Amino acid sequence: MSGHPDTHTGRVALVTGSGRGIGRAIADRLGLAGAIVAYLDHDPELARQAADEAVKAGRVALGVSADVADAQAVARAVKQVEATLGPIDILVNNAGISPKSGADGKRALTWEMDIDEWQRVVGVNLTGAFICSNAVLPGMVARQRGAIVSTSSVAGKTFCDIVGIHYAATKAGLIGFTKHLAGEVGPYGITVNAVAPGRIDTPLMRGTASAANEAAKQATPMRRFGTPDDVAGTVLYLTSGNASFVTGQTIDVAGGWLMT
Amino acid sequence: MTRAQYDYSSHTLVLTGACGSIGRAIAQRFFDSGANCVLTDLDQDSVSAFADSLDPTGQRVLALALDVTDPAKVDAVMQASHDRFGPIHALVTSAGLYDDAMVADMPDAQWQRAIAINLDSVFYTCRAAIPFMAEQSAIVNIASLAGHRGSRAHAHYAAAKGAVLSFSRSLAVELAPKIRVNAVSPGLIDGPMVQNLLSLTGSHFIDQTPMKRLGQPEEVASAIAFLCSADASFVTATSMHINGGLYIAS
Ligand SMILES: NC(=O)c1ccc[n+]([C@@H]2O[C@H](COP(=O)([O-])OP(=O)(O)OC[C@H]3O[C@@H](n4cnc5c(N)ncnc54)[C@H](O)[C@@H]3O)[C@@H](O)[C@H]2O)c1
Ligand SMILES: NC(=O)c1ccc[n+]([C@@H]2O[C@H](COP(=O)([O-])OP(=O)(O)OC[C@H]3O[C@@H](n4cnc5c(N)ncnc54)[C@H](O)[C@@H]3O)[C@@H](O)[C@H]2O)c1
Numbered sequence: 001m002s003g004h005p006d007t008h009t010g011r012v013a014l015v016t017g018s019g020r021g022i023g024r025a026i027a028d029r030l031g032l033a034g035a036i037v038a039y040l041d042h043d044p045e046l047a048r049q050a051a052d053e054a055v056k057a058g059r060v061a062l063g064v065s066a067d068v069a070d071a072q073a074v075a076r077a078v079k080q081v082e083a084t085l086g087p088i089d090i091l092v093n094n095a096g097i098s099p100k101s102g103a104d105g106k107r108a109l110t111w112e113m114d115i116d117e118w119q120r121v122v123g124v125n126l127t128g129a130f131i132c133s134n135a136v137l138p139g140m141v142a143r144q145r146g147a148i149v150s151t152s153s154v155a156g157k158t159f160c161d162i163v164g165i166h167y168a169a170t171k172a173g174l175i176g177f178t179k180h181l182a183g184e185v186g187p188y189g190i191t192v193n194a195v196a197p198g199r200i201d202t203p204l205m206r207g208t209a210s211a212a213n214e215a216a217k218q219a220t221p222m223r224r225f226g227t228p229d230d231v232a233g234t235v236l237y238l239t240s241g242n243a244s245f246v247t248g249q250t251i252d253v254a255g256g257w258l259m260t
Numbered sequence: 261m262t263r264a265q266y267d268y269s270s271h272t273l274v275l276t277g278a279c280g281s282i283g284r285a286i287a288q289r290f291f292d293s294g295a296n297c298v299l300t301d302l303d304q305d306s307v308s309a310f311a312d313s314l315d316p317t318g319q320r321v322l323a324l325a326l327d328v329t330d331p332a333k334v335d336a337v338m339q340a341s342h343d344r345f346g347p348i349h350a351l352v353t354s355a356g357l358y359d360d361a362m363v364a365d366m367p368d369a370q371w372q373r374a375i376a377i378n379l380d381s382v383f384y385t386c387r388a389a390i391p392f393m394a395e396q397s398a399i400v401n402i403a404s405l406a407g408h409r410g411s412r413a414h415a416h417y418a419a420a421k422g423a424v425l426s427f428s429r430s431l432a433v434e435l436a437p438k439i440r441v442n443a444v445s446p447g448l449i450d451g452p453m454v455q456n457l458l459s460l461t462g463s464h465f466i467d468q469t470p471m472k473r474l475g476q477p478e479e480v481a482s483a484i485a486f487l488c489s490a491d492a493s494f495v496t497a498t499s500m501h502i503n504g505g506l507y508i509a510s
Pocket of ligand 2: 276277278279280281282283300301302326327328329353354355356357358377402403404405445446447448449450451452453454
């Protein structure tokens with residue numbers, strides 16, 4: 001039976017946006033399971049810190065800084081990671097932004113949004129996943145193994161009044177991205193999946209007004225916010241040998257919120 | 261197989277359809293992860309023989325005959341499970357029946373049997389288990405790709421499995437946050453259930469599957485092991501496809 005190796009031990013994982021928040025928890029969890037982790041973040045200080053702490057805890061890790069929307073920077077980062085750690089076997093497209101504006105901590109309305117903001121969000125959240133996948137896939141295809149997981153959102157599946165149209169569209173875009181890429185690379189033994197977190201307690205979530213977050217909690221059957229670790233557990237599964245036949249899927253990690 | 265392990269020691273699994281190909285893989289997976297396993301299926305001798313092969317000492321297995329379409333028997337199994345091992349941590353409904361009939365030719369009895377075995381049983385089993393479920397426990401109901409997409413010559417089966425999906429979500433809301441409830445939807449998994457289909461359709465379905473192979477029962481079992489684990493702590497009211505990409509539309 002083809003499929004992912006049984007353990008994460010020794011597999012190289014690149015996690016984008018892993019300087020803090022959900023990405024950090026995913027990267028740490030993969031590392032604890034034995035993976036060699038590249039912490040990629042736009043913020044060099046956060047990337048360095050995260051990798052330093054992993055190394056201090058006895059793991060092999062590297063911090064790299066790049067803007068995922070910048071193809072040249074990503075190409076350099078991937079080169080550096082592969083030269084230092086080895087071929088990338090796991091890619092987690094997690095970097096994402098959700099610009100807020102206004103006193104209510106919500107988003108710009110579509111008819112008030114300037115095109116630069118739209119383009120920036122599309123560039124990071126959606127084009128960033130393309131750029132990173134495009135950079136690591138040649139190696140994965142050649143080696144006939146690999147796992148890609150992207151961080152979508154329940155906001156990509158339904159209306160969610162705290163995010164902007166750019167965010168909803170890019171998170172929905174990642175679902176189509178996941179389905180299509182799964183079909184393309186399935187014959188090479190590579191799986192491609194996404195997670196769709198609900199409201200997860202991170203700096204990004206705390207950028208939203210607390211009343212809106214409280215309302216979301218009340219609408220969540222599990223009656224709590226998710227934690228970054230909740231999301232990391234599902235990513236660990238999707239990149240493990242346990243999920244060798246799971247591909248093209250988007251798994252909600254949302255405590256039952258919205259039940260998309 | 262030494263897959264990334266979940267630790268289920270001192271946990272208890274209750275499983276229906278334990279003698280099926282997927283059922284056996286689920287039992288094996290939980291047993292290997294340390295769980296006590298309450299194994300049920302129609303025929304006492306078969307389920308006893310299977311339990312014996314898993315655990316010749318009999319210490320961590322309980323084998324019970326159960327027709328899941330009989331609610332009184334289902335209640336008795338949950339009581340017996342509790343008497344033997346205490347609270348239930350994982351309930352998995354794997355009993356199922358997949359037979360062929362076009363709607364135009366389907367007798368009432370065949371429809372009713374499919375609904376009884378594939379749907380009513382899930383209601384009876386979950387209802388009976390609720391009072392015995394532990395804090396932070398999990399239910400996984402096995403639905404099917406057919407429940408999402410429909411399936412020619414299996415309208416009865418597909419209707420029941422589609423209902424299992426919405427039943428599972430509704431139950432998830434009722435039981436949150438104490439018990440998480442999810443469904444899994446296998447695609448084509450190697451075993452007797454798909455032999456007839458494959459003999460009629462040849463390589464069509466494998467050609468249509470991006471991963472170019474059938475799934476293995478262990479791959480369904482490992483999805484269920486994940487959904488019952490602490491790694492899935494915020495995953496409830498979902499369904500997960502295990503189909504190699506055969507169906508990626510939902
Ligand atoms: N927090 C939630 O409730 C929630 C819900 C659903 C989805 N998500 C998604 O999860 C992912 C992580 O979100 P989070 O809550 O941890 O956010 P966060 O803002 O706490 O962390 C995001 C990290 O990504 C980095 N980053 C931002 N832009 C980048 C870029 N262009 N290139 C490289 N790195 C960049 C940031 O520096 C930061 O370290 C995002 O894709 C987000 O959309 C979050
Ligand atoms: N094999 C596949 O490709 C596939 C695909 C999608 C869904 N499924 C589902 O997965 C589950 C397990 O399938 P499998 O492949 O192991 O099938 P299987 O036919 O090998 O096993 C089904 C088991 O259910 C038992 N059963 C039937 N009627 C029963 C009743 N009234 N009471 C108690 N037990 C009863 C049978 O004795 C058998 O042991 C089923 O729910 C099935 O519908 C299987």
